[in-house]
Amino acid sequence: MLGAQESASRNLHISTSEHLHKDTVPFLRRQRLQLAMSSMGSPVLDIATPATHTMGLFLQPYVVKHVHPDIQHHQKITQIIITGSPQRYAQLSDTCIDSLRPTVSWIDSHTIHLNCFPSRSLMLHYASVVATYLSLFRRDSGIVHLRPLDSDHTVRLIRESNLQAIGKIDLAIIGNVNNLTGLEGLTDHWYGFDRSEFSIFRWQKFTSRKHQAVAVIGCLEQLWGDTGGHILRALCTQLNVKCVIYIAKCGSLSEEYTSNGWIATGTKAFLKGEVIQWSCPLEPVIDMSKDMSKKVARGPIVTVPTPLCETRDWLSEWASKATWVDCEVGFIAKAAVELGVQFGFLVVVSDNLWHPEGQNLSNEDSPTVISARKVLYDQMTKILNSLLLRLDAS
Structure with a gap:
Protein backbone atom coordinates (compact mmCIF):
# COMPACT_ATOMS: atom_id res chain seq x y z
CA MET A 1 0.00 0.00 0.00
CA LEU A 2 1.41 3.39 -0.95
CA GLY A 3 1.79 5.77 1.94
CA ALA A 4 3.03 5.50 5.49
CA GLN A 5 0.67 5.37 8.41
CA GLU A 6 -1.33 8.56 8.79
CA SER A 7 0.48 9.60 11.93
CA ALA A 8 3.84 9.45 10.22
CA SER A 9 2.71 11.30 7.13
CA ARG A 10 0.72 14.08 8.76
CA ASN A 11 3.51 15.58 10.82
CA LEU A 12 7.11 16.71 10.51
CA HIS A 13 8.77 15.19 13.58
CA ILE A 14 11.47 17.38 15.06
CA SER A 15 13.52 17.07 18.21
CA THR A 16 14.90 20.17 19.86
CA SER A 17 16.93 20.99 22.91
CA GLU A 18 15.20 24.34 23.28
CA HIS A 19 12.79 24.85 26.16
CA LEU A 20 10.45 27.65 27.05
CA HIS A 21 12.11 30.24 29.25
CA LYS A 22 10.63 30.00 32.76
CA ASP A 23 9.34 33.57 32.46
CA THR A 24 7.94 33.18 28.95
CA VAL A 25 4.30 32.32 29.62
CA PRO A 26 3.49 35.36 31.81
CA PHE A 27 4.96 37.64 29.16
CA LEU A 28 3.33 35.97 26.17
CA ARG A 29 0.46 37.90 24.70
CA ARG A 30 -1.93 37.40 21.82
CA GLN A 31 -0.35 39.22 18.92
CA ARG A 32 -1.72 40.07 15.53
CA LEU A 33 0.48 40.39 12.45
CA GLN A 34 -0.71 42.39 9.50
CA LEU A 35 0.59 40.46 6.52
CA ALA A 36 0.49 42.22 3.17
CA MET A 37 -0.20 40.00 0.17
CA SER A 38 -1.29 41.72 -2.99
CA SER A 39 -3.65 38.96 -4.10
CA MET A 40 -5.09 38.40 -0.61
CA GLY A 41 -5.74 41.89 0.66
CA SER A 42 -4.32 42.26 4.17
CA PRO A 43 -5.12 39.07 6.09
CA VAL A 44 -4.56 38.99 9.83
CA LEU A 45 -2.49 36.18 11.33
CA ASP A 46 -3.21 35.21 14.92
CA ILE A 47 -0.20 34.15 16.94
CA ALA A 48 -1.38 31.61 19.49
CA THR A 49 -0.39 31.49 23.16
CA PRO A 50 -0.90 28.73 25.74
CA ALA A 51 -2.85 31.17 27.91
CA THR A 52 -5.58 31.75 25.32
CA HIS A 53 -5.48 28.78 22.92
CA THR A 54 -7.63 25.67 23.35
CA MET A 55 -4.51 23.46 23.20
CA GLY A 56 -3.14 25.11 26.33
CA LEU A 57 0.20 23.60 27.31
CA PHE A 58 -0.01 21.22 24.34
CA LEU A 59 0.38 24.16 21.96
CA GLN A 60 4.17 24.16 22.20
CA PRO A 61 4.74 20.48 21.24
CA TYR A 62 2.20 20.82 18.42
CA VAL A 63 3.99 23.84 16.96
CA VAL A 64 7.50 22.45 17.42
CA LYS A 65 6.57 19.37 15.35
CA HIS A 66 5.66 21.59 12.41
CA VAL A 67 8.60 24.02 12.32
CA HIS A 68 11.57 23.28 10.08
CA PRO A 69 14.78 22.39 12.00
CA ASP A 70 16.73 25.22 10.35
CA ILE A 71 14.35 27.76 11.87
CA GLN A 72 14.63 26.13 15.27
CA HIS A 73 18.38 25.79 15.39
CA HIS A 74 19.61 29.04 13.80
CA GLN A 75 19.07 31.91 16.18
CA LYS A 76 20.63 34.55 13.91
CA ILE A 77 17.89 34.41 11.25
CA THR A 78 16.49 37.91 10.75
CA GLN A 79 14.05 37.23 7.91
CA ILE A 80 11.80 34.24 7.13
CA ILE A 81 9.91 34.56 3.86
CA ILE A 82 6.99 32.18 3.28
CA THR A 83 6.82 31.40 -0.43
CA GLY A 84 4.64 29.29 -2.71
CA SER A 85 7.04 27.03 -4.58
CA PRO A 86 6.19 23.57 -5.98
CA GLN A 87 8.77 20.86 -5.42
CA ARG A 88 10.47 18.79 -8.12
CA TYR A 89 7.84 16.06 -8.14
CA ALA A 90 9.50 14.15 -10.96
CA GLN A 91 12.26 13.24 -8.48
CA LEU A 92 9.83 11.98 -5.84
CA SER A 93 8.70 8.68 -7.30
CA ASP A 94 8.89 6.87 -3.94
CA THR A 95 7.21 9.59 -1.89
CA CYS A 96 4.19 8.70 0.23
CA ILE A 97 0.77 10.30 -0.05
CA ASP A 98 0.44 13.41 2.15
CA SER A 99 4.09 13.30 3.21
CA LEU A 100 5.64 16.40 1.63
CA ARG A 101 6.26 19.37 3.90
CA PRO A 102 7.82 22.81 3.30
CA THR A 103 11.50 22.97 2.42
CA VAL A 104 14.02 25.68 3.25
CA SER A 105 16.27 27.70 0.93
CA TRP A 106 19.00 29.87 2.44
CA ILE A 107 19.23 33.22 0.66
CA ASP A 108 22.08 34.48 2.83
CA SER A 109 23.36 33.84 6.35
CA HIS A 110 20.37 35.64 7.90
CA THR A 111 17.53 35.07 5.42
CA ILE A 112 15.64 31.92 4.50
CA HIS A 113 12.69 31.04 2.30
CA LEU A 114 10.20 28.52 3.63
CA ASN A 115 8.93 26.95 0.42
CA CYS A 116 5.34 25.73 0.73
CA PHE A 117 3.02 24.13 -1.77
CA PRO A 118 1.57 27.19 -3.54
CA SER A 119 -1.72 27.41 -1.66
CA ARG A 120 -2.77 30.63 0.02
CA SER A 121 -4.36 28.73 2.89
CA LEU A 122 -1.32 26.54 3.49
CA MET A 123 1.06 29.50 3.35
CA LEU A 124 -1.01 31.39 5.92
CA HIS A 125 -1.04 28.32 8.14
CA TYR A 126 2.73 27.90 8.07
CA ALA A 127 3.30 31.62 8.57
CA SER A 128 1.11 31.33 11.66
CA VAL A 129 2.93 28.23 12.88
CA VAL A 130 6.38 29.78 12.47
CA ALA A 131 5.36 33.09 14.04
CA THR A 132 3.79 31.27 16.98
CA TYR A 133 6.93 29.20 17.45
CA LEU A 134 9.15 32.28 17.48
CA SER A 135 6.86 34.00 19.98
CA LEU A 136 6.81 30.98 22.28
CA PHE A 137 10.60 30.90 22.36
CA ARG A 138 10.96 34.66 22.90
CA ARG A 139 12.18 35.34 19.38
CA ASP A 140 10.91 38.07 17.08
CA SER A 141 7.75 36.89 15.29
CA GLY A 142 7.89 40.05 13.16
CA ILE A 143 10.59 38.51 10.96
CA VAL A 144 7.95 36.30 9.28
CA HIS A 145 6.80 37.63 5.91
CA LEU A 146 4.44 36.24 3.27
CA ARG A 147 5.48 36.60 -0.37
CA PRO A 148 2.58 37.67 -2.64
CA LEU A 149 0.94 34.75 -4.44
CA ASP A 150 -1.12 34.96 -7.60
CA SER A 151 -4.68 33.90 -6.79
CA ASP A 152 -4.74 31.47 -9.74
CA HIS A 153 -1.38 29.84 -8.98
Whole structure:
Protein backbone atom coordinates (compact mmCIF):
# COMPACT_ATOMS: atom_id res chain seq x y z
CA MET A 1 0.00 0.00 0.00
CA LEU A 2 1.41 3.39 -0.95
CA GLY A 3 1.79 5.77 1.94
CA ALA A 4 3.03 5.50 5.49
CA GLN A 5 0.67 5.37 8.41
CA GLU A 6 -1.33 8.56 8.79
CA SER A 7 0.48 9.60 11.93
CA ALA A 8 3.84 9.45 10.22
CA SER A 9 2.71 11.30 7.13
CA ARG A 10 0.72 14.08 8.76
CA ASN A 11 3.51 15.58 10.82
CA LEU A 12 7.11 16.71 10.51
CA HIS A 13 8.77 15.19 13.58
CA ILE A 14 11.47 17.38 15.06
CA SER A 15 13.52 17.07 18.21
CA THR A 16 14.90 20.17 19.86
CA SER A 17 16.93 20.99 22.91
CA GLU A 18 15.20 24.34 23.28
CA HIS A 19 12.79 24.85 26.16
CA LEU A 20 10.45 27.65 27.05
CA HIS A 21 12.11 30.24 29.25
CA LYS A 22 10.63 30.00 32.76
CA ASP A 23 9.34 33.57 32.46
CA THR A 24 7.94 33.18 28.95
CA VAL A 25 4.30 32.32 29.62
CA PRO A 26 3.49 35.36 31.81
CA PHE A 27 4.96 37.64 29.16
CA LEU A 28 3.33 35.97 26.17
CA ARG A 29 0.46 37.90 24.70
CA ARG A 30 -1.93 37.40 21.82
CA GLN A 31 -0.35 39.22 18.92
CA ARG A 32 -1.72 40.07 15.53
CA LEU A 33 0.48 40.39 12.45
CA GLN A 34 -0.71 42.39 9.50
CA LEU A 35 0.59 40.46 6.52
CA ALA A 36 0.49 42.22 3.17
CA MET A 37 -0.20 40.00 0.17
CA SER A 38 -1.29 41.72 -2.99
CA SER A 39 -3.65 38.96 -4.10
CA MET A 40 -5.09 38.40 -0.61
CA GLY A 41 -5.74 41.89 0.66
CA SER A 42 -4.32 42.26 4.17
CA PRO A 43 -5.12 39.07 6.09
CA VAL A 44 -4.56 38.99 9.83
CA LEU A 45 -2.49 36.18 11.33
CA ASP A 46 -3.21 35.21 14.92
CA ILE A 47 -0.20 34.15 16.94
CA ALA A 48 -1.38 31.61 19.49
CA THR A 49 -0.39 31.49 23.16
CA PRO A 50 -0.90 28.73 25.74
CA ALA A 51 -2.85 31.17 27.91
CA THR A 52 -5.58 31.75 25.32
CA HIS A 53 -5.48 28.78 22.92
CA THR A 54 -7.63 25.67 23.35
CA MET A 55 -4.51 23.46 23.20
CA GLY A 56 -3.14 25.11 26.33
CA LEU A 57 0.20 23.60 27.31
CA PHE A 58 -0.01 21.22 24.34
CA LEU A 59 0.38 24.16 21.96
CA GLN A 60 4.17 24.16 22.20
CA PRO A 61 4.74 20.48 21.24
CA TYR A 62 2.20 20.82 18.42
CA VAL A 63 3.99 23.84 16.96
CA VAL A 64 7.50 22.45 17.42
CA LYS A 65 6.57 19.37 15.35
CA HIS A 66 5.66 21.59 12.41
CA VAL A 67 8.60 24.02 12.32
CA HIS A 68 11.57 23.28 10.08
CA PRO A 69 14.78 22.39 12.00
CA ASP A 70 16.73 25.22 10.35
CA ILE A 71 14.35 27.76 11.87
CA GLN A 72 14.63 26.13 15.27
CA HIS A 73 18.38 25.79 15.39
CA HIS A 74 19.61 29.04 13.80
CA GLN A 75 19.07 31.91 16.18
CA LYS A 76 20.63 34.55 13.91
CA ILE A 77 17.89 34.41 11.25
CA THR A 78 16.49 37.91 10.75
CA GLN A 79 14.05 37.23 7.91
CA ILE A 80 11.80 34.24 7.13
CA ILE A 81 9.91 34.56 3.86
CA ILE A 82 6.99 32.18 3.28
CA THR A 83 6.82 31.40 -0.43
CA GLY A 84 4.64 29.29 -2.71
CA SER A 85 7.04 27.03 -4.58
CA PRO A 86 6.19 23.57 -5.98
CA GLN A 87 8.77 20.86 -5.42
CA ARG A 88 10.47 18.79 -8.12
CA TYR A 89 7.84 16.06 -8.14
CA ALA A 90 9.50 14.15 -10.96
CA GLN A 91 12.26 13.24 -8.48
CA LEU A 92 9.83 11.98 -5.84
CA SER A 93 8.70 8.68 -7.30
CA ASP A 94 8.89 6.87 -3.94
CA THR A 95 7.21 9.59 -1.89
CA CYS A 96 4.19 8.70 0.23
CA ILE A 97 0.77 10.30 -0.05
CA ASP A 98 0.44 13.41 2.15
CA SER A 99 4.09 13.30 3.21
CA LEU A 100 5.64 16.40 1.63
CA ARG A 101 6.26 19.37 3.90
CA PRO A 102 7.82 22.81 3.30
CA THR A 103 11.50 22.97 2.42
CA VAL A 104 14.02 25.68 3.25
CA SER A 105 16.27 27.70 0.93
CA TRP A 106 19.00 29.87 2.44
CA ILE A 107 19.23 33.22 0.66
CA ASP A 108 22.08 34.48 2.83
CA SER A 109 23.36 33.84 6.35
CA HIS A 110 20.37 35.64 7.90
CA THR A 111 17.53 35.07 5.42
CA ILE A 112 15.64 31.92 4.50
CA HIS A 113 12.69 31.04 2.30
CA LEU A 114 10.20 28.52 3.63
CA ASN A 115 8.93 26.95 0.42
CA CYS A 116 5.34 25.73 0.73
CA PHE A 117 3.02 24.13 -1.77
CA PRO A 118 1.57 27.19 -3.54
CA SER A 119 -1.72 27.41 -1.66
CA ARG A 120 -2.77 30.63 0.02
CA SER A 121 -4.36 28.73 2.89
CA LEU A 122 -1.32 26.54 3.49
CA MET A 123 1.06 29.50 3.35
CA LEU A 124 -1.01 31.39 5.92
CA HIS A 125 -1.04 28.32 8.14
CA TYR A 126 2.73 27.90 8.07
CA ALA A 127 3.30 31.62 8.57
CA SER A 128 1.11 31.33 11.66
CA VAL A 129 2.93 28.23 12.88
CA VAL A 130 6.38 29.78 12.47
CA ALA A 131 5.36 33.09 14.04
CA THR A 132 3.79 31.27 16.98
CA TYR A 133 6.93 29.20 17.45
CA LEU A 134 9.15 32.28 17.48
CA SER A 135 6.86 34.00 19.98
CA LEU A 136 6.81 30.98 22.28
CA PHE A 137 10.60 30.90 22.36
CA ARG A 138 10.96 34.66 22.90
CA ARG A 139 12.18 35.34 19.38
CA ASP A 140 10.91 38.07 17.08
CA SER A 141 7.75 36.89 15.29
CA GLY A 142 7.89 40.05 13.16
CA ILE A 143 10.59 38.51 10.96
CA VAL A 144 7.95 36.30 9.28
CA HIS A 145 6.80 37.63 5.91
CA LEU A 146 4.44 36.24 3.27
CA ARG A 147 5.48 36.60 -0.37
CA PRO A 148 2.58 37.67 -2.64
CA LEU A 149 0.94 34.75 -4.44
CA ASP A 150 -1.12 34.96 -7.60
CA SER A 151 -4.68 33.90 -6.79
CA ASP A 152 -4.74 31.47 -9.74
CA HIS A 153 -1.38 29.84 -8.98
CA THR A 154 -2.85 26.77 -7.29
CA VAL A 155 -5.49 26.40 -10.00
CA ARG A 156 -2.86 26.40 -12.74
CA LEU A 157 -0.66 23.89 -10.95
CA ILE A 158 -3.54 21.44 -10.45
CA ARG A 159 -4.68 21.93 -14.03
CA GLU A 160 -1.20 21.11 -15.32
CA SER A 161 -0.70 18.19 -12.93
CA ASN A 162 -1.09 14.48 -13.67
CA LEU A 163 -4.67 14.53 -12.35
CA GLN A 164 -6.06 14.61 -15.88
CA ALA A 165 -4.31 11.30 -16.62
CA ILE A 166 -6.89 9.50 -14.45
CA GLY A 167 -9.56 9.87 -17.13
CA LYS A 168 -13.33 10.17 -16.73
CA ILE A 169 -14.76 8.99 -13.41
CA ASP A 170 -18.11 8.88 -11.64
CA LEU A 171 -16.92 8.79 -8.01
CA ALA A 172 -13.73 10.20 -6.46
CA ILE A 173 -12.59 9.39 -2.93
CA ILE A 174 -9.93 11.93 -1.92
CA GLY A 175 -7.83 12.89 1.09
CA ASN A 176 -6.40 10.45 3.66
CA VAL A 177 -6.96 7.44 1.42
CA ASN A 178 -3.87 5.56 2.69
CA ASN A 179 -5.94 3.88 5.35
CA LEU A 180 -8.85 2.51 3.29
CA THR A 181 -7.21 -0.89 2.94
CA GLY A 182 -10.47 -2.84 2.89
CA LEU A 183 -12.16 -0.85 0.14
CA GLU A 184 -13.61 -3.16 -2.49
CA GLY A 185 -11.63 -2.81 -5.73
CA LEU A 186 -8.52 -1.39 -4.07
CA THR A 187 -5.20 -3.17 -4.59
CA ASP A 188 -1.55 -2.50 -3.73
CA HIS A 189 -0.82 -1.01 -7.15
CA TRP A 190 -0.94 2.79 -7.43
CA TYR A 191 -0.60 4.98 -10.51
CA GLY A 192 0.80 8.45 -11.08
CA PHE A 193 4.54 7.70 -11.16
CA ASP A 194 5.02 9.32 -14.53
CA ARG A 195 8.02 11.52 -13.55
CA SER A 196 6.33 14.57 -15.03
CA GLU A 197 7.02 18.02 -13.61
CA PHE A 198 3.76 18.17 -11.66
CA SER A 199 3.06 14.52 -10.90
CA ILE A 200 1.69 15.30 -7.46
CA PHE A 201 -1.22 12.82 -7.43
CA ARG A 202 -1.32 9.07 -6.87
CA TRP A 203 -4.43 7.03 -7.59
CA GLN A 204 -6.16 3.75 -8.15
CA LYS A 205 -9.01 3.49 -10.59
CA PHE A 206 -11.45 0.62 -10.90
CA THR A 207 -14.90 -0.20 -12.21
CA SER A 208 -17.57 -1.17 -9.69
CA ARG A 209 -20.02 -4.02 -10.17
CA LYS A 210 -22.51 -1.91 -12.11
CA HIS A 211 -19.87 -0.19 -14.25
CA GLN A 212 -19.31 2.95 -12.17
CA ALA A 213 -15.81 4.41 -12.67
CA VAL A 214 -14.26 4.95 -9.23
CA ALA A 215 -10.94 6.62 -8.39
CA VAL A 216 -9.22 6.72 -5.01
CA ILE A 217 -6.92 9.75 -5.18
CA GLY A 218 -4.15 10.90 -2.86
CA CYS A 219 -1.88 13.93 -3.10
CA LEU A 220 1.80 14.04 -2.17
CA GLU A 221 1.27 17.51 -0.71
CA GLN A 222 -0.99 18.49 2.16
CA LEU A 223 -4.54 18.94 0.89
CA TRP A 224 -5.07 22.10 2.94
CA GLY A 225 -7.71 24.80 2.89
CA ASP A 226 -8.60 26.26 -0.50
CA THR A 227 -6.65 23.52 -2.30
CA GLY A 228 -9.51 21.10 -1.64
CA GLY A 229 -11.98 23.30 -3.48
CA HIS A 230 -9.60 23.73 -6.41
CA ILE A 231 -9.16 19.96 -6.66
CA LEU A 232 -12.91 19.35 -6.71
CA ARG A 233 -13.31 21.91 -9.49
CA ALA A 234 -10.58 20.17 -11.48
CA LEU A 235 -12.21 16.77 -10.90
CA CYS A 236 -15.46 18.18 -12.26
CA THR A 237 -14.13 20.09 -15.27
CA GLN A 238 -11.37 17.65 -16.30
CA LEU A 239 -12.71 14.25 -15.20
CA ASN A 240 -16.47 14.86 -15.25
CA VAL A 241 -16.82 13.53 -11.69
CA LYS A 242 -20.36 13.20 -10.32
CA CYS A 243 -19.66 12.50 -6.65
CA VAL A 244 -16.72 13.29 -4.31
CA ILE A 245 -16.12 11.85 -0.83
CA TYR A 246 -13.49 13.50 1.38
CA ILE A 247 -11.57 11.53 4.02
CA ALA A 248 -9.62 13.45 6.67
CA LYS A 249 -9.81 14.59 10.31
CA CYS A 250 -11.44 17.35 12.34
CA GLY A 251 -11.77 18.74 15.84
CA SER A 252 -14.88 18.52 18.00
CA LEU A 253 -16.58 21.62 19.40
CA SER A 254 -18.88 19.43 21.47
CA GLU A 255 -17.74 17.92 24.75
CA GLU A 256 -19.64 14.75 23.82
CA TYR A 257 -17.26 13.42 21.18
CA THR A 258 -13.94 12.07 22.39
CA SER A 259 -10.70 12.18 20.39
CA ASN A 260 -10.24 9.25 18.01
CA GLY A 261 -13.50 7.66 19.10
CA TRP A 262 -15.84 9.05 16.44
CA ILE A 263 -16.31 9.61 12.72
CA ALA A 264 -17.77 13.02 11.88
CA THR A 265 -19.99 13.87 8.93
CA GLY A 266 -22.62 16.48 8.08
CA THR A 267 -24.48 18.51 5.48
CA LYS A 268 -23.80 22.10 6.58
CA ALA A 269 -20.61 24.14 6.61
CA PHE A 270 -19.59 27.64 7.66
CA LEU A 271 -16.91 29.30 5.53
CA LYS A 272 -15.83 32.93 5.79
CA GLY A 273 -19.29 34.17 6.71
CA GLU A 274 -21.10 31.92 4.23
CA VAL A 275 -23.41 29.08 5.18
CA ILE A 276 -23.25 26.15 2.76
CA GLN A 277 -25.80 23.33 2.80
CA TRP A 278 -26.08 20.26 0.60
CA SER A 279 -27.62 16.81 0.27
CA CYS A 280 -25.07 14.14 1.19
CA PRO A 281 -25.03 10.74 -0.58
CA LEU A 282 -23.64 9.15 2.60
CA GLU A 283 -26.77 9.88 4.64
CA PRO A 284 -28.94 6.99 3.31
CA VAL A 285 -26.04 4.58 3.72
CA ILE A 286 -25.38 5.57 7.33
CA ASP A 287 -29.11 5.34 8.08
CA MET A 288 -29.33 1.78 6.72
CA SER A 289 -28.56 0.10 10.05
CA LYS A 290 -27.10 0.55 13.52
CA ASP A 291 -24.03 -1.25 12.28
CA MET A 292 -23.46 1.42 9.61
CA SER A 293 -24.09 4.33 11.96
CA LYS A 294 -21.87 2.97 14.73
CA LYS A 295 -19.43 5.63 15.95
CA VAL A 296 -20.73 8.11 13.32
CA ALA A 297 -21.90 11.54 14.52
CA ARG A 298 -23.45 14.32 12.44
CA GLY A 299 -23.37 18.06 12.75
CA PRO A 300 -22.41 21.38 11.12
CA ILE A 301 -18.72 22.06 10.48
CA VAL A 302 -16.86 25.37 10.51
CA THR A 303 -13.82 25.70 8.25
CA VAL A 304 -10.94 27.84 9.52
CA PRO A 305 -7.54 28.82 8.05
CA THR A 306 -5.47 27.11 10.75
CA PRO A 307 -5.96 25.32 14.09
CA LEU A 308 -3.98 28.16 15.64
CA CYS A 309 -7.00 30.46 15.44
CA GLU A 310 -8.96 28.18 17.78
CA THR A 311 -8.72 30.21 20.97
CA ARG A 312 -10.94 29.68 24.00
CA ASP A 313 -12.90 32.80 23.07
CA TRP A 314 -13.35 31.44 19.54
CA LEU A 315 -14.59 28.12 20.95
CA SER A 316 -17.11 29.85 23.21
CA GLU A 317 -18.47 31.70 20.18
CA TRP A 318 -18.67 28.71 17.82
CA ALA A 319 -19.63 25.81 20.09
CA SER A 320 -23.31 26.72 19.80
CA LYS A 321 -23.17 26.99 16.00
CA ALA A 322 -21.03 24.06 14.83
CA THR A 323 -20.12 20.58 16.02
CA TRP A 324 -16.89 20.18 14.07
CA VAL A 325 -13.96 22.33 12.92
CA ASP A 326 -11.53 21.69 10.06
CA CYS A 327 -9.59 23.56 7.37
CA GLU A 328 -11.00 22.10 4.11
CA VAL A 329 -14.62 20.90 4.09
CA GLY A 330 -16.18 24.34 3.58
CA PHE A 331 -14.07 24.98 0.48
CA ILE A 332 -14.87 21.58 -1.03
CA ALA A 333 -18.57 21.83 -0.22
CA LYS A 334 -18.81 25.31 -1.74
CA ALA A 335 -17.25 24.12 -5.01
CA ALA A 336 -19.49 21.03 -5.05
CA VAL A 337 -22.68 23.04 -4.57
CA GLU A 338 -21.71 25.56 -7.24
CA LEU A 339 -20.91 22.81 -9.78
CA GLY A 340 -23.75 20.43 -8.92
CA VAL A 341 -21.42 17.65 -7.72
CA GLN A 342 -22.59 15.30 -4.95
CA PHE A 343 -20.40 15.64 -1.88
CA GLY A 344 -19.87 13.99 1.47
CA PHE A 345 -17.18 13.81 4.12
CA LEU A 346 -16.09 11.18 6.63
CA VAL A 347 -13.47 12.51 9.02
CA VAL A 348 -11.81 11.20 12.17
CA VAL A 349 -12.44 13.32 15.27
CA SER A 350 -8.76 13.89 16.08
CA ASP A 351 -9.16 16.21 19.06
CA ASN A 352 -11.74 17.68 21.41
CA LEU A 353 -11.22 21.40 21.89
CA TRP A 354 -12.82 21.37 25.35
CA HIS A 355 -10.49 18.63 26.59
CA PRO A 356 -6.94 18.98 25.19
CA GLU A 357 -5.53 16.59 27.77
CA GLY A 358 -4.97 13.02 26.60
CA GLN A 359 -5.13 12.48 22.84
CA ASN A 360 -4.69 15.67 20.82
CA LEU A 361 -2.92 17.11 17.76
CA SER A 362 0.44 17.07 19.51
CA ASN A 363 0.59 13.31 20.06
CA GLU A 364 -1.34 11.75 17.19
CA ASP A 365 1.64 9.60 16.20
CA SER A 366 1.33 7.52 19.38
CA PRO A 367 0.54 3.78 19.07
CA THR A 368 -2.68 4.28 21.04
CA VAL A 369 -3.97 6.89 18.58
CA ILE A 370 -2.91 4.87 15.53
CA SER A 371 -4.73 1.81 16.88
CA ALA A 372 -7.90 3.79 17.65
CA ARG A 373 -7.95 5.38 14.22
CA LYS A 374 -7.60 2.03 12.48
CA VAL A 375 -10.96 1.04 13.96
CA LEU A 376 -12.52 4.24 12.59
CA TYR A 377 -10.97 3.84 9.13
CA ASP A 378 -12.28 0.29 8.99
CA GLN A 379 -15.76 1.64 9.75
CA MET A 380 -15.35 4.31 7.04
CA THR A 381 -14.39 1.57 4.58
CA LYS A 382 -17.53 -0.37 5.44
CA ILE A 383 -19.63 2.75 4.77
CA LEU A 384 -17.84 3.43 1.47
CA ASN A 385 -18.32 -0.16 0.29
CA SER A 386 -22.04 0.19 0.95
CA LEU A 387 -22.04 3.53 -0.87
CA LEU A 388 -20.52 1.84 -3.92
CA LEU A 389 -23.32 -0.72 -3.94
CA ARG A 390 -25.95 2.00 -3.52
CA LEU A 391 -24.52 4.14 -6.32
CA ASP A 392 -24.33 1.04 -8.50
CA ALA A 393 -28.04 0.48 -8.02
CA SER A 394 -29.02 4.08 -8.75
